[in-house]
Amino acid sequence: MALHNRVSAAELKKKLALETFKRVTVSFYQYAKIEDPQAFRDQLYASLFQLNVFGRIYVAHEGINAQISVPENNFDAFRDTLYAISFLHGIRLNVAVDDDGKSFFVLKIKVREKIVADGIDDPTFDMANRGQYVDAKHFNELTDDPDTVIVDMRNHYEFEVGHFEGAIEVPSDTFRDQLPMAVDMLKDQKDKNIIMYCTGGIRCEKASAYMLHNGFKNVFHLEGGIIEYTNKARQQGLPLKFKGKNFVFDDRLGERISEDIISQCHQCGAPCDTHTNCLNDGCHLLFIQCESCARQYEGCCSDACKEVNRLPEEERASLRKGVEKGLMFNKSRRRRK
Template identity: 85%
Template structure:
């Protein structure tokens, strides 16, 4: 069998729209030593393809990072197959909080240098020396202390639509930039209790190890991230201290945690936390847009993009040839302010 997809995205999306089966969106990760990432990747692709799984998975020498969608009737088989891998046996699976079953439409498994880009090149850095886990109950108890420092290790566009009460934002567009920034920002808090969190746990786990590596003493990280916290808090009927929406990196672009809307439309300022990508193929900027502005601008981030999007496809393609590639699919604050 071919170990990669050969069907067009348009056709795959059409097939997904016609599906009548129920799917479950799952995320998991594990830091572990993988001797041959390519061989592991190929074997995993064969297994998941046979289970009609979709998703995006990164494999590296340091482990695996996965976000996938599995047909509900294959879920137990998927779990069995996954747990047959020694370093994945019994691994925690984060089940999506707010799932429409349309999170992914294709299976992509890629070999990367790292499962999360961190910019760390210090040979003495050791992921084995990481912070202590806190679950939902422990998080609530520890965060109730006003001296506890809560640090959000996600990007600004994630923090913007939802975050924990009292959390500190590390204002950067990339995780690799956030790590040294967090060390600098918290330099005078090395003896305080510090809780780091992210979407599913992979970034805050590495961040906790990075902080310990730089001399911090009492570092914790939220087990399973926002997703696991929300599921456990609901199961145990605990107060949910996360407010708003949890941004996710799939076609949903977010899952509702609480009813609060803490952000606003980037175009008119109305309360809104709906992310979208500009429909202009020469832009695709990720931004927040309310329904009224989506209609007014035809799904574009600006009047300039709206004008371009209205042109015949041939003219749009000609214009894109002159677009600097670095400006496409850019989620940064700088890029959004330029569009505004």
């Protein structure tokens, strides 16, 4: 069998829309030593393809990072497939909080240098020396202490639409930039309890190890990230300390955690937390857009992109050549109109 998809995106999306069964969006990761990432990748692709699993998975010598969509009727077989792999046996599976089952439409498994791009090149850095896990109950207890520092290890556009009460933002577009920034921002608070969190746990776990590597003492990281925290807090009837929406890196672009809307439309300033990509294929800027501005700008980030998007496809294709796209709205950039 082919170990890569060969069907067009349009056809795959059409096929997904016609599915009559329910899908479950799941994420998981594991730091582990993988001797031959390519061979592991190929074997995993063959197994998951047979189970009709969609999603995005990164494999590296340091482990695996996955965000996927599994047919509900194949979920037990999927879990058994993972648990049959020694370093994934019993692994926690983070089930999405707010799921429409349409998060992915194709399976992509890629071999990367690292499962999280961190910029760390210090050979003495060791992921085995990482912070202490905290579950939802312990997290709430620790954060009731005013001397506890809560650190958000996600990107600025994730923090903007939702975060824990009192959390510190490390304002950056990339995790590799955040790590040294976090060390510098907290250098005078090394003796405090520091809790780091992220979406599913993978970034804050590495961040906790990096903080310990740089001389911090009482470092914790939220087990399973925001996703696991929300599920457990709801199951156990705990106060939910996360406000707003949890940004996710799939077609949903977010899952509702609380009804609070803490961000604004990037075009008109109205309360809004709906992320979208500019419909101009030569731009694809990720930004927040309310329904009114979506109508006014026809799903685009600016009048200029709206006009380009009205052009015939041949002209648009010509304009796209050599253009860098896939950017994100940044506080340092001016609002585009």
